[in-house]
Amino acid sequence: MGPSPQTQSPRRAVLDLAPLELDCMNTLWPMGEATVREIRDRLAERRARAYTTIMTIMDRLARKGVVERRKTGRAYVYRPRLSAEEARAQALAQVLDGFFAGSKEALLAQLGNANGARPAAGLSAPAAPAGHGDAVETFPRERLDNTLA
Secondary structure, X not given: OOOOXXXXXXXXXXXXXXXXXXXXXXXXXXXXXXXXXXXXXXXXXXXXXXXXXXXHHHHHHHHHOOEEEEEEOOEEEEEEOOOXXXXXXXXXXXXXXXXXXXXXXXXXXXXXXXXXXXXXXXXXXXXXXXXXXXXXXXXXXXXXXXXXX
């Protein structure tokens, strides 16, 4: 199925996902492909959602070009157009370019600042939400370098 004139590239659209859209993608990625009912049932393990709500979200994701769908019987089967790893890499690249002028060193300095180090010269550290200062996970430098490469 080729992209329609309304379909965006998945590279751009995946960076603009609403929270429920991202929940649906995080549910769909490990499944590989699924129907609305299967996605809704998996999401219901955390929070119940109406079938029509998930159907609307999956339709939006298809129109954004983030997922592909094919008709199987009376239902659509949805499949991600990007892997979770590709989506994370693209989102991280946008953060790197948009907030750190492409500087991995400035990003790493900011991550270090979240754990008590000083921010990189010329960059001010954003204020952390109250009570969330200790929730930052640190990543080995090799893993970050591989993600940003």
